[in-house]
Amino acid sequence: MAQATIGVDIGAGEIKMVTNSNGVIQKAACFAMPRDLIKDGAIQSDAAMAAHLKEGGRKNRMKGRDVAAAVPRGSMYVHRLTVPLMTAEQLELNLPYEFRDYLTQDKSHYFFDYYIVTPPKAEDKTMDIMAAVVRKEVVQRYGRILNRAGYRLRTFIPEELAYGNLIRSHGKRHPEEAGKDYCIIDLGHESTRVHLFRGDTIEVTRVIDTGGKDIDLVIGKVLGVDPYEARMLKHENKDDVLSLPECAVIYSAIAVEIMRAINFYGFNYPETDLEKAYLCGGGAKVGLLIRQIREMISPQLDGIVQLMPDSARDIIDPFLYPVAVGLTLQ
């Protein structure tokens, strides 16, 4: 029997882990990030992160060593390109050139990768590829942290590709939906992300700087506690803190920006017909936020569990795990 793959999504607020054994999602766990382990999106201590991952895996009985992890946002650059028809070898030589505006160090400091989006037809002179670049240092660092935690880093891809995997496997189960446009709204901590896909291919991601951290900030201000403490109170919805008028201001700011992102997409791709938007992320636990979003946007809100394998339906709060699950489908 093949070894299980563990999907690990290290978020700014929480770590999400799932195990996938032969395509069956077996376990899922979500645990809070300790105070100050992540600051401004960066891991502050490799040793502490390794210990935390190890402990989290052990406590939640995540069996397996092979890990598929998400590349931290901002460390990888993914770009869809049209290039002249060429061999794989030529393409590998050319990718650093295609990314020249992005590289801040010599090309030897980066890994490049690509896949072909639409296989070229005989008469085609160009090909449509999705290419990515990541700093070697980031890959090596995550590899080291996971090693220290007792794992092996096998797959390292950005979250957009993990969502793409979900959509692709959903499309295989529902061929009538395979080529549609998909909108995924991730209510995260540092930011809110609106991802727009054409079929399983990412078209654009709009990052909205407002997210869970801003709810923590206002709760902290009102109650006179630090943002970390405020986050814990938010998770319990202690004394109904989520209904504070100060929080409502944040909800509507997030909802308005989501609406703008979706409208802008519709404007750029007039033929689009987004019937649904799939919600995920810890913010999806906040009913008042969901209500604001629902009132503001025209696509209907749906749970992202609809895009996940059937075995994920038994997971509690499946909307926390689309990235972790999608990572294991690579």
Ligand SMILES: Nc1ncnc2c1ncn2[C@@H]1O[C@H](COP(=O)(O)OP(=O)(O)O)[C@@H](O)[C@H]1O
């Ligand atoms: N029960 C809950 N109630 C309210 N907010 C929650 C709850 N659970 C998680 N969250 C929030 O959801 C967000 C999850 O962020 P996370 O996915 O870890 O970050 P990111 O994807 O931006 O790196 C955090 O702000 C967290 O506090």
Ligand SMILES: [Mg+2]
């Ligand atoms: Mg996340």
